[in-house]
Amino acid sequence: MNSNTYSTVGSFGKKRISESTIHRLSRYYRTLSVLEKEGLQTVSSKDLAKREKLTPAQVRKDLSFFGSFGTRGLGYPVTELKHQMASILGIDRLWRVALIGVGNIGSALVGYKEFARQGFNIIKLFDNDQRKIGSNHKGITISDVRNLERDLKEARIEMVIIAVPATVAQYIIDDVVKAGIKAILNFAPANLKVPNDVFLRNENMSMELEYLSFALVNNHAQKK
Amino acid sequence: MNSNTYSTVGSFGKKRISESTIHRLSRYYRTLSVLEKEGLQTVSSKDLAKREKLTPAQVRKDLSFFGSFGTRGLGYPVTELKHQMASILGIDRLWRVALIGVGNIGSALVGYKEFARQGFNIIKLFDNDQRKIGSNHKGITISDVRNLERDLKEARIEMVIIAVPATVAQYIIDDVVKAGIKAILNFAPANLKVPNDVFLRNENMSMELEYLSFALVNNHAQKK
DNA sequence: GAATGTGAAGGTTTTCACAGCA
DNA sequence: TGCTGTGAAAACCTTCACATTC
Numbered sequence: 001m002n003s004n005t006y007s008t009v010g011s012f013g014k015k016r017i018s019e020s021t022i023h024r025l026s027r028y029y030r031t032l033s034v035l036e037k038e039g040l041q042t043v044s045s046k047d048l049a050k051r052e053k054l055t056p057a058q059v060r061k062d063l064s065f066f067g068s069f070g071t072r073g074l075g076y077p078v079t080e081l082k083h084q085m086a087s088i089l090g091i092d093r094l095w096r097v098a099l100i101g102v103g104n105i106g107s108a109l110v111g112y113k114e115f116a117r118q119g120f121n122i123i124k125l126f127d128n129d130q131r132k133i134g135s136n137h138k139g140i141t142i143s144d145v146r147n148l149e150r151d152l153k154e155a156r157i158e159m160v161i162i163a164v165p166a167t168v169a170q171y172i173i174d175d176v177v178k179a180g181i182k183a184i185l186n187f188a189p190a191n192l193k194v195p196n197d198v199f200l201r202n203e204n205m206s207m208e209l210e211y212l213s214f215a216l217v218n219n220h221a222q223k224k
Numbered sequence: 225m226n227s228n229t230y231s232t233v234g235s236f237g238k239k240r241i242s243e244s245t246i247h248r249l250s251r252y253y254r255t256l257s258v259l260e261k262e263g264l265q266t267v268s269s270k271d272l273a274k275r276e277k278l279t280p281a282q283v284r285k286d287l288s289f290f291g292s293f294g295t296r297g298l299g300y301p302v303t304e305l306k307h308q309m310a311s312i313l314g315i316d317r318l319w320r321v322a323l324i325g326v327g328n329i330g331s332a333l334v335g336y337k338e339f340a341r342q343g344f345n346i347i348k349l350f351d352n353d354q355r356k357i358g359s360n361h362k363g364i365t366i367s368d369v370r371n372l373e374r375d376l377k378e379a380r381i382e383m384v385i386i387a388v389p390a391t392v393a394q395y396i397i398d399d400v401v402k403a404g405i406k407a408i409l410n411f412a413p414a415n416l417k418v419p420n421d422v423f424l425r426n427e428n429m430s431m432e433l434e435y436l437s438f439a440l441v442n443n444h445a446q447k448k
Numbered sequence: 449g450a451a452t453g454t455g456a457a458g459g460t461t462t463t464c465a466c467a468g469c470a
Numbered sequence: 471t472g473c474t475g476t477g478a479a480a481a482c483c484t485t486c487a488c489a490t491t492c
Contacts, residue, residue, distance in 0.1 A: 071469090072472075191276065210249075210250045211247065293452095296452045451492090
């Protein structure tokens with residue numbers, strides 16, 4: 001979570017869906033995949049809640065925003081619910097993704113299997129380093145970031161992942177926006193500006209370490 | 225954010241501090257570092273809020289949980305507030321961190337400069353691959369994960385980052401807990417179990433991409 | 449005048465509790 | 471009986487509004 005907690009950026013039909021709910025859907029999806037592999041046919045809100053460390057009511061409420069997927073007395077059909085989650089999240093299809101900045105973090109993300117598993121296909125790489133441009137990284141040729149706008153359009157990219165240094169992130173993002181991209185995932189530690197119709201999410205990997213640090217120093221009690 | 229939104233796992237003195245507040249402190253810290261470099265002496269809650277896309281009241285309320293750092297009519301002293309944030313978050317010191325799983329993601333994390341910048345020193349690496357064990361990765365010798373418990377104690381490690389495959393993550397974490405570690409950051413896509421007195425945070429990098437996917441598919445309105 | 453610090457109000461999310469159905 | 475689906479209540483977080491201070 002890395003953004004504002006109360007940004008109910010979602011609406012499904014008439015209802016407004018909270019960010020927390022959407023994030024929990026991601027978690028349900030992943031857990032349902034595991035349950036499916038374990039061979040389970042159905043799962044109750046109680047079971048699912050236990051795995052996720054949530055309350056059963058929370059699980060039922062989350063799902064109820066999108067429909068009635070369960071059977072009273074029985075629970076939810078695992079495989080079907082998994083497909084429902086995928087459909088709601090929009091990961092029942094392939095997404096054409098480009099990654100900008102094939103450095104330390106960037107090159108790891110290219111090989112990150114969870115992305116591919118959920119339909120996020122990184123099909124284009126960009127960098128500004130002449131030594132990298134033209135070379136092949138895990139089967140993808142690295143393109144020159146100077147042609148970013150043109151190449152993003154040409155490759156019909158739908159989402160962009162930014163993994164460049166903070167100092168240049170805003171320039172890059174401006175070009176990305178110019179190319180008509182409406183969804184950006186940013187790993188650079190910077191507060192970036194985008195127009196209102198562009199979705200920008202920030203991934204800050206230090207944040208959770210800092211949370212742990214805070215917890216240790218202040219000797220916090222865990223919830224539960 | 226990847227966990228439960230309402231887990232007020234914090235208490236500072238008597239008050240309970242929400243997860244959201246702690247995450248915002250991380251953001252304030254980072255922004256204050258930038259402001260300091262820009263040469264600013266003071267900053268108002270209004271300015272800080274603008275950079276973070278929050279309300280001024282939110283900023284003041286967050287800070288007020290921990291003390292009175294500002295001057296009425298003037299604002300907050302940048303450098304001092306930065307130090308205050310660091311102190312509250314516990315990042316005004318060095319943390320002895322070990323990383324387990326020097327694979328795709330793991331090796332990128334070793335070189336992630338934001339960690340070092342905030343006092344998280346990765347000083348020990350572990351893997352189970354015989355070809356990696358004993359070799360040197362960015363100045364650190366990779367140790368055998370079979371001696372995990374012993375070596376974590378010996379190196380007086382305080383935090384552990386887990387970047388192993390989901391299938392083995394629980395076994396690893398059990399050993400980590402046995403070694404007395406109380407803070408764990410997990411990158412494996414799995415729901416792991418730890419005792420109540422151990423802080424476990426999960427980093428799920430697909431989550432934000434899924435959020436973007438959801439936003440695009442459902443054509444959501446952005447907040448603000 | 450300008451901006452903090454903070455109770456109170458307002459809004460959102462979570463949990464409760466129970467009707468309804470297999 | 472067992473479990474879902476859901477209004478209502480409770481809990482929580484954010485914003486308002488203003489007294490207070492420099």
